[in-house]
Amino acid sequence: MPSRPDRLLLQPRLLMISVAVLLAAGFGLTLLIFYPGVMTYDAKFVYEDIAKGTMGDWQSPVMVWLWALIDPIAPGAGSMFLLFATTYWLGFGVLSLALASRGKGSALLLPLLAMTPPALSLAGIIWRDVLFATCWLLAATAAFAVSERPSPIRLTGQVLALVLVIFGVLLRPNALLAAPILIAYIVWLSRVSLRKAAILCVPAAIGLFGIVQLVYYGILDAKRQHPLQTIMIFDLGGISHFSKVNQFPVDWSESENAMLLNRCYQPTQWDIYWRLEPCDFVMGKVEREKGLFGTPAISRAWLAAILHHPIAYLQHRSAFMWNFLAADNLTMWTADVEHPTKKVFADRAAFNAMVSAHDVLKPTPFLRVGFWLLACIIVCCLSWRRSGFREAAFALGVCGSATIYVLSFSAVGVASDYRYGYWAVLAAIAGGVVVISGRGKGAELPR
Template identity: 50%
Template sequence: MAAVEGSDPIATRAPARSRGSWLALCTAAAGYCLTVLIFYPGYSTADARYVYADAMAWHFGDWQSPAMAVLWRLIDPIAPGSPSMFLLTAALYWLAFGLLAFLAARRSLWLGLAAALVPLVPPAFFFVGMIWRDVLFGVVWLVAAVLVFVAADRSARLRAPVQALALLLVALGVLLRPNALVAAPILAAYVIWPMRFDLRRLAIAFVPALVLFYALVPFVYYDLLRAERQNPPHSIMVFDLGGITHFSGENQFPVAWSADQTALLTSKCYDPVRWDTYWHVEPCPFVMRRLERPNDTIFGTPRLVEAWWQAVSKHPLAYLSHRATFMWQFLAGSNLVLPVWDWLDPAAGYGRSPYFTPLVALHDRLQPTLLFRPGLWLALAIAAAVFAWPARSTPAGAFTIGVTASAVVYVMTFFVVGVASDFRYAYWCVLAALAGGVAAMLARTHRVAETPSGQDSRDSSPASVNTSRM
């Protein structure tokens, strides 16, 4: 009997899994330390500096996210300035991937270690030190999904608080990035039903959830925080009017331009990379100067909305051509990744660390490659969802489909609302593709693995449970 017990693989599996899981967690912890070493104190981008100023003044506008400003004000005493937001972002980033690696290691040591190293993939890792709401949004949603994945097979009493926290994080993501409200119901549905993905339940819940998230933004922005209305949606309309003018060959702005200005608007002003050429970048900043003229303001008024609607109605093909051109640039073009020009100034206070400069050099080599094309990560997210679809009735399959489907929908919202093609706008898709890929491997591994007879049910994990339990 002793000989049989000594050779029993079941008796040794649990300790081996435990060691693998803790090794994966230690690897993730080392990754966090490496992140701090390379990026500290974090780079406060131009957008972030506006947010921080609003936070310190406790006076908010809606051009940037007032929710991010409130959060920054709350955590600022920990390490005033950029370090507080950087440390929070890095901690959330490695918490999410560390927990995912912990779960993966319970199925396979090598998969667990791979999951712990995945966060070092350049597109994801490069942004952890950059303080942008797009980065914070991505890590917040990733943490929400992973926390529920960890708790998926626990009792309802233990799972419910985690789900409540995750729903709050999903809502925070919408407040950080309001265009995420279309993708939020997909992730929220996963949070509520993490054991399996069901299209019918998602279809039933989608519209009510969409309405709730849609109502949440103005309630928090304007009713609770009294944010100043700065009309960010009108930047979309200016970009669209410029695009329709370019593709139709006719002025669509509610302004009578000079002949030279009209010629510029139909030829040189349009840039699918960004709308800034109509704002403060040559050759056409005269557009916003006129639209914001104090004695006859058009930007932020119904006149601009009416002009936009008339232009789209009259020239739908020009509108679609403009939007398709922008989307192609966003998904397949070479776009801004890191704000490297900020660090070229010898007086720059960031970017001189001997640990950071090699990363910038690596960025310069990789930025022109396919690795930094959002279209690649969109395709990978779709592939992960397709790969996990046969396992959609498992927690790992549901996780994969939940995060990747929300990421795909989120990226596609930029077809309508995008005004710049920076890579950072696809950051949630990068994280979802990486995390979803790990979970998809877990889901498919479980489908092909044979569960040994007599296995202790307590040794199960969200990666290995196959049940339709709510």
């Protein structure tokens, strides 16, 4: 029989082996379900830009550049899917193994939770929101894994984590306000300081904004396609609806005006005014007939509408946010973009099993962004009192940034798909498991 010290050494080793087996099974399951990845319309537009040799800022030009770079590995969706799956399981794997190395049985929970539909059902869907979330997960878990290592290893891990955070912002520039929270964790690692995080927030956001401008329009020379004005079009439509006064800088026919004010608005997506009948006449006139989209006229009309009708603006934004957090929105993508009337992978048993599990959970809170936002808030609160310094810092870093990220959609959201809150799903799972793995001593309260 091994002595007690031998048994204490053996426990982490057995945990790590068990965790490694679960991680390998999870990665294999992901390949079995999704390979070569589910192409979406957004992804198709990005991939077509590779063939055209052009880059625009409607979708992230960094994703175009990256996809072109890795495409030879598995042309089409395959290369990007492999990147998604790898970053997904590396993120959960690094954290699981870090916990297992310290003998934390909760390490076994992470791979199991990563295989549940709220998280795994999007891991093979080619959306930049998925890559953004997996990169930030890997950034945070890499920092956690090196937080008690010698200085050279720790600094290397921190640099890698910061690069991944910046890459995430380049994929999703609306993460500018959420990124400083995660950066603060990566920089300080084991000590929570709201004061320092607040001091870092403004310069970090300004610096990240500068990086986005430099990379998009300097290094990659992306064409300006004015994605910010989609927010303004959506807001103008919402304010027009709630104020019952046209806010667009164009005149409509009597029937168009009646539709704009009474029938067109839905707090779901701006596409209603862009490409969905019968209200696509809005962008038809604003963009194609009058040529106003992308001009200061839209910005001026937007600002004037908010100043003159602030209550209508708040009604519109509140309606959108409630829909985003609580409604039955698009979650798992299953359509074949080349044959829209057909389902992708219709003859694949593993994929269909995931779709069935997803469909069972679809009416439940587990596939609502609001549930995961609330979970992140709860994890943040619990981490202050129930974890050690290291665990509390990690939980506050991931769940704090996820909370800010989701809440930012109250001002900039133009669609309410589940994917836009995917970072909160991964953050709540990772942060929650780390919190319950804490030493049980009260963490130092934020200063």
